[in-house]
Amino acid sequence: MKKIALAIHGGAGTxxxxxxxxxxxxxxRSGLENAxxxxxxxxxxxxxxxxxxxxxxxxxxxxxxxxAGRGSVFTHEGKNEMDASIMDGKTNRAGAIAFVRNVxxxxxLARLVMEKTPHILLxxxxxxxxxxxxxxxxxxxxxxxxxHRWKQLQDAIADGRxxxxxxxxxRSEIANRKSLGTVGAVACDQEGNLAAATSTGGMTNKKFGxxxxxxxxxxxxxxxxxxxxVSCTGHGEYFIIxxxxxxxxxxxxxKGLDLERAAxxxxxxxxxxxxxxxxxxxxxxxxxxxxxxxxxxxxxxxxEDAQVVKIYRD
Amino acid sequence: MKKIALAIHGGAGTxxxxxxxxxxxxxxRSGLENAxxxxxxxxxxxxxxxxxxxxxxxxxxxxxxxxAGRGSVFTHEGKNEMDASIMDGKTNRAGAIAFVRNVxxxxxLARLVMEKTPHILLxxxxxxxxxxxxxxxxxxxxxxxxxHRWKQLQDAIADGRxxxxxxxxxRSEIANRKSLGTVGAVACDQEGNLAAATSTGGMTNKKFGxxxxxxxxxxxxxxxxxxxxVSCTGHGEYFIIxxxxxxxxxxxxxKGLDLERAAxxxxxxxxxxxxxxxxxxxxxxxxxxxxxxxxxxxxxxxxEDAQVVKIYRD
Numbered sequence: 001m002k003k004i005a006l007a008i009h010g011g012a013g014t015x016x017x018x019x020x021x022x023x024x025x026x027x028x029r030s031g032l033e034n035a036x037x038x039x040x041x042x043x044x045x046x047x048x049x050x051x052x053x054x055x056x057x058x059x060x061x062x063x064x065x066x067x068a069g070r071g072s073v074f075t076h077e078g079k080n081e082m083d084a085s086i087m088d089g090k091t092n093r094a095g096a097i098a099f100v101r102n103v104x105x106x107x108x109l110a111r112l113v114m115e116k117t118p119h120i121l122l123x124x125x126x127x128x129x130x131x132x133x134x135x136x137x138x139x140x141x142x143x144x145x146x147x148h149r150w151k152q153l154q155d156a157i158a159d160g161r162x163x164x165x166x167x168x169x170x171r172s173e174i175a176n177r178k179s180l181g182t183v184g185a186v187a188c189d190q191e192g193n194l195a196a197a198t199s200t201g202g203m204t205n206k207k208f209g210x211x212x213x214x215x216x217x218x219x220x221x222x223x224x225x226x227x228x229x230v231s232c233t234g235h236g237e238y239f240i241i242x243x244x245x246x247x248x249x250x251x252x253x254x255k256g257l258d259l260e261r262a263a264x265x266x267x268x269x270x271x272x273x274x275x276x277x278x279x280x281x282x283x284x285x286x287x288x289x290x291x292x293x294x295x296x297x298x299x300x301x302x303x304e305d306a307q308v309v310k311i312y313r314d
Numbered sequence: 315m316k317k318i319a320l321a322i323h324g325g326a327g328t329x330x331x332x333x334x335x336x337x338x339x340x341x342x343r344s345g346l347e348n349a350x351x352x353x354x355x356x357x358x359x360x361x362x363x364x365x366x367x368x369x370x371x372x373x374x375x376x377x378x379x380x381x382a383g384r385g386s387v388f389t390h391e392g393k394n395e396m397d398a399s400i401m402d403g404k405t406n407r408a409g410a411i412a413f414v415r416n417v418x419x420x421x422x423l424a425r426l427v428m429e430k431t432p433h434i435l436l437x438x439x440x441x442x443x444x445x446x447x448x449x450x451x452x453x454x455x456x457x458x459x460x461x462h463r464w465k466q467l468q469d470a471i472a473d474g475r476x477x478x479x480x481x482x483x484x485r486s487e488i489a490n491r492k493s494l495g496t497v498g499a500v501a502c503d504q505e506g507n508l509a510a511a512t513s514t515g516g517m518t519n520k521k522f523g524x525x526x527x528x529x530x531x532x533x534x535x536x537x538x539x540x541x542x543x544v545s546c547t548g549h550g551e552y553f554i555i556x557x558x559x560x561x562x563x564x565x566x567x568x569k570g571l572d573l574e575r576a577a578x579x580x581x582x583x584x585x586x587x588x589x590x591x592x593x594x595x596x597x598x599x600x601x602x603x604x605x606x607x608x609x610x611x612x613x614x615x616x617x618e619d620a621q622v623v624k625i626y627r628d
Contacts, residue, residue, distance in 0.1 A: 126523020
């Protein structure tokens with residue numbers, strides 16, 4: 001029997017003690033702890049890593065402070081459009097969705113794409129039609145609405161952020177807005193099977209149907225028993241060109257590195273290319289890493305020996 | 315000055331001499347030769363690999379027998395929805411679009427995403443809105459319409475192919491329909507800069523907003539000067555879970571393989587996982603590979619020494 005292990009994140013970016021109240025910090029910590037408990041329950045009862053990451057991400061989606069499910073940011077049109085992806089390291093099957101609306105748990109829909117279709121990624125109207133056909137749980141706009149995300153949209157519109165005719169000089173700003181809250185989980189179960197899941201509400205004031213790394217297998221999410229399971233968070237565009245989630249796996253497979261060294265090298269590469277963010281990863285020995293290159297990352301893990309929840313760098 | 319090199323494909327799949335007329339074969343060959351000439355013109359005048367792959371893919375998109383641009387397959391609703399992606403190996407920047415309609419050259423729009431936005435992938439309504447804002451060349455439905463693709467849709471609807479409630483047993487059939495015609499180009503220019511571009515009309519009778527590998531950097535398209543430029547064609551879902559285009563690059567970077575060995579290993583892995591198709595790739599020394607694991611692949615290359623156009627395995 002393998003060592004079970006679970007790691008989660010709730011987004012990486014400019015997260016500073018100076019701008020955090022102790023009440024808000026407590027809330028974040030309780031959201032992370034609750035999600036860890038949900039996933040650990042599955043794993044410790046002998047459940048699969050796939051079920052564990054799905055249940056964990058559902059809990060994170062239902063927690064309103066993270067930018068996924070309830071609490072998602074608003075697009076330019078004032079809508080919540082959500083992306084999610086999941087991958088099973090045992091079978092190397094995967095499912096993902098982009099731009100779904102009013103789906104209570106986008107990660108469940110991603111899993112249905114994996115299990116009920118011959119496809120990997122469904123997007124936009126088609127994905128919403130698929131959600132209806134699968135009769136997943138829907139929730140009204142009010143469920144997803146949070147005051148702080150609405151305020152973010154108004155601020156972003158006022159500042160003209162995420163204008164597509166304005167490229168590089170806006171990149172870091174965009175990163176800061178977007179990065180706060182994508183959620184993810186990776187797990188190793190008793191049989192040594194790995195799985196990864198990621199879910200996001202996307203980018204505040206998003207226009208033009210931008211798809212980030214969260215919907216993309218290889219970029220934001222990857223799992224393969226022989227190497228590792230990875231879930232990323234940060235400025236998505238850099239994770240796409242760096243094929244970041246798969247890059248960790250490739251360094252293990254092809255360079256023979258262990259998880260920690262592979263993860264450090266991948267993060268170094270991300271930093272070199274100018275990308276902000278981080279990721280969580282687990283291997284089939286139950287080793288966990290949670291590297292990031294920005295101020296903070298909402299994150300936590302649980303193993304037989306420890307439960308840890310952290311926000312800042314130190 | 316580096317050796318310039320250009321390779322192209324027009325899709326891989328069940329392409330048998332027995333089902334091909336000599337007239338049709340001549341047409342295909344002339345379409346491939348014309349595209350090679352267009353790209354070679356750019357490279358031989360000292361142009362960049364990025365300009366060369368864009369111009370080459372435009373020529374392939376305008377050729378009605380391939381499933382990209384003019385000649386794209388029809389979705390279930392009788393529409394042409396197109397995906398494309400492009401990557402610059404020198405800068406590691408990339409652009410991609412999914413589900414665009416009535417855009418004459420989707421690959422040009424992908425390049426505009428790369429150059430005019432801070433994003434990588436734009437999809438659906440937003441991508442179409444972006445196309446309007448960029449004032450790219452549009453064409454009416456009649457331009458994209460081809461009799462043989464319309465007939466394919468009617469046949470597919472009659473057979474109930476690409477039904478999402480029917481998974482594995484349909485996979486190979488879907489592969490056969492989809493794989494005939496995605497186009498792509500890879501090039502190495504005089505400065506040793508690499509680029510890759512891929513474009514497709516997607517899958518006949520496609521529903522539910524399925525996104526294939528062509529729109530996805532790392533899966534269907536990848537370019538990096540230090541390793542190689544790759545453009546894939548085949549059953550897209552397998553290229554997504556295998557992160558196929560980037561996998562070739564990773565085997566070069568992390569295993570120290572040359573292009574040919576890396577490409578062979580990646581193709582082997584694709585075959586092991588059950589994926590049909592192939593890819594073209596070039597490195598900064600001007601080496602070219604064009605491996606595939608199905609009956610045929612419309613393909614060709616040009617170097618200082620040779621121009622080759624092939625369809626079948628032998």
